[in-house]
Amino acid sequence: MYRWLISLCAFMAVGFAVSALQAQEPVHVTWQDYSKTPISPVARPLDALARPNGFIRSEGLNQHLDFKNEGQHNQYAIWHVYKETDEPLVKRYWAVMRIALPEEAIGKLAGVQLQLITDKAVDLQWRMHSGGDNFYRTKAHGRKTLKLKPGKNTFDLFWEDLNVKNHPPITGVELTRINQLGDLGIERIELIFKDQQGANAYRKHADKHLTDTRQTMLRWIADRGINLKELQGKLDDNRLEKLAWDAVALLAFDEVIKHWGQLSHDVSDAQHFENQRQQLIRQLIAGAEITTSLGAYEQQLNQWVDGLAKQIPVAKRRWYIADDGRxxxxxxxxxxxxxxxxxxxxxxxxxxxxxxxxxxxxxxxxxxxxxxxxxxxxxxxxxxxxxxxxxxxxxxxxxxxxxxxxxxxxxxxxxxxxxxxxxxxxxxxxxxxxxxxxxxxxxxxxxxxxxxxxxxxxxxxxxxxxxxxxxxxxxxxxxxxxxxxxxxYPNMVIQWNQWLKAQYKTRDALAKAWQGKYRREHSEAA
CATH class of the missing domain: 3.20.20.80 (Glycosidases)
Structure with missing residues (x-):
């Protein structure tokens, strides 16, 4: 019986150990997915990669980020490195991109996953940084080479792979291209959390931030006259955000109609566009899809404005300061x-x-x-x-x-x-x-x-x-x-002294005007 109990305890201990190990397995969470088009028309997804001193390169090179679209389901960011002039490059040239990781994930990460695209075999060096998202102040740790093959490449970059002991929490990743020109595609960046608990905490924060942002948007849109709040719960969040951006456009068009209607004194045309705008608002509040009709409406509105801009002289369209100074x-x-x-x-x-x-x-x-x-x-x-x-x-x-x-x-x-x-x-x-x-x-x-x-x-x-x-x-x-x-600024000193001479003529007059004192031994300085 004792043997049976010992075996049972041993089995349970192994089970608990396995469960504990499973709980500590790294968890992947998508951070940046450049294969998807954002809902917001003013979004700049690549801004997440732009940080102070984040892009550096050797003399003669330049670099920037952009999007490459090879079809509806094949979009990704590109890191473009090119010669800045026609001058020959030095024997060894390089370009560096440093990626600052989201603050909410710092201390919880075991690494990151990069999904990269290249049309040729290349080597890429990577390092990790600690100390924040301003790369003027961070410290780099370790170095390792990634070997990319033509096509799509996926790399899990674990901090422990760099064999750096007792490093502070990692806040960024550095990628270096040596003697390479052209494009390197970035399709996705995933955060690799140490455990499920850290991943859940990050997801919770990210979801709350997105929800708060959308709620704020719905509130100010309602305050401006278009209330979409009743659609909450009836439509999925992404669909509701799309309608919210349509509402922003309709609110902006209200400003167009008021401004140009007053300038032109053309009540009939302005009222025509306002009636159409109100009809689109009613459809929007009902949850209807208005993308096509909204685009056609904007085109007609712009044609009206462009025509008025040609008819009304610049002098009649100018802001000015009135006699009362306002x-x-x-x-x-x-x-x-x-x-x-x-x-x-x-x-x-x-x-x-x-x-x-x-x-x-x-x-x-x-x-x-x-x-x-x-x-x-x-x-x-x-x-x-x-x-x-x-x-x-x-x-x-x-x-x-x-x-x-x-x-x-x-x-x-x-x-x-x-x-x-x-x-x-x-x-x-x-x-x-x-x-x-x-x-x-x-x-x-x-x-x-x-x-x-x-x-x-x-x-x-x-x-x-x-x-x-x-x-x-x-x-x-x-x-x-x-x-x-x-x-x-010697030039400023000269001009200042010239002005003083022209204004006061003598040192005595200067001293009297400024109620100051001067030393006789410096009388020749001016």
Whole structure:
């Protein structure tokens, strides 16, 4: 009998041990699936891979992320590496992509799974990082080579495979391509959790975040006049989100009708489009599919607006400052702008994934914003003194044109970084380039250059009537903020002293005006 009990206990112990081991088996959870098209028309799935210092490369190379679509069921992200110029590359060149992992998963992961696509056999090195999602501050650990074959490749990258002992929680993964140009496809990234408990906690957080986001969207859409809340529970969540985005479009079209109807004084056409909009809203609230009819409606509405823009002179469409000093709509109503900083205007002509979309502006109008702050990088728009980048300039014009469609005003922000030629200083003035490079946001050391840039920009924007303001001289125009203050800018010192001489003539007059004292031994300094 005792033997039977001992055997039973041993069997149970083995069973519990097996169960415990099974409970600790790694669990895969999909994080990024680039084979699927997101529901949101303003989504940027590749933004999840963009972190500070996340993309670095050797001299002569450039790189960006984009999507490649080879049919309805064959879409994936591509990591594109290419020569920046026609100059020959060095013997050993490289490109690095660093992927920051979601904060909610940190400490719970055993690794990640990458599903990659290549058209040729290549080697790829990988490392892990700890210390956060800002790769200027992280620390790299280990190194291992992945050998890719032509076609689809799946790799489980476990932290333990790098044989790094006592490392902190891993926050990112680094991939390095050496002596490789062209595309590397990324179809999916899965998180590998240490156990089911960690995976469940992550899923719970992700599901709650998605639910909260959708609920917030439904609330503000209802506050703006289209209530879809009664459809909750009747439709699946993805279907309801699709209808919510249709509602955003219909709210934005309301702004179009009001703005251009008032401008044209054409009550009949405006009422016609409003009646159609209300009909679409009724169908939407009933849960109907309106994608096709909504697209046809938008096309007709845009044709109406484009026709009016040709008929109504620019001067009649311009925002202005009234005699009472208040900003005013072209129709005469007082105006106060509520608008976000339009970071989607950030320009990278070689990175399609970072370009703005017309839906970005539609989204702002749908949410009820009546303007936007247009972010223009001076370094990008005037890389060579006196010459605007025409491609970038056209993008800014297109954004303002689309903003006017929805009745949005624009505040033009000339933003840093500043052009290299400006940072270096005026050619005929002494400079200390090492000091100047530490304070690139200083705008006052070469006033003529920024005045000239604004003058030519105003000419280029003369037919954009919805400009509300020019933010002169630039964004956050720091004055002598370097370690030596104004002494970092000899040109500024010279101009300042010249102004003082012209204004006060003598040291005594200067001292009296400023109620300050000076030392006689420095009387020749000015």
């Amino acid at each position: 900003f005013t709509r072209p129709t005469g109503q007082p105006f106060r702008m509520y608008g976000p900083h339009f970071f989607r205007a950030l320009y990278n002509e070689k990175d399609p994934s970072r370009q703005w979309k017309k839906w970005d502006v539609k989204y702002l109008a749908g949410m009820g914003f009546n303007g936007l702050r247009l972010h223009i990088r001076w370094k990008n728009i005037e890389p060579t003194q006196g010459q605007f980048n025409q491609e970038y300039l056209q993008i800014m014009l297109d954004i303002m044109h689309e903003a006017e469609r929805y009745g949005l005003a624009v505040s033009v922000d000339m933003h840093w970084p500043f052009p290299d030629w400006f940072v270096a200083g005026q050619p005929d003035m002494p400079t200390e380039s090492k000091l100047i490079s530490q304070v690139k946001h200083n705008i006052y050391h070469w006033p003529d250059a920024i005045v000239d840039a604004w003058h030519r920009l105003a000419i280029a924007f003369k037919d954009s009537p919805n400009i509300l303001a020019f933010e002169v001289p630039t964004n956050e125009s720091n004055f002598a903020s370097g370690p030596k203050g104004m002494k970092d």
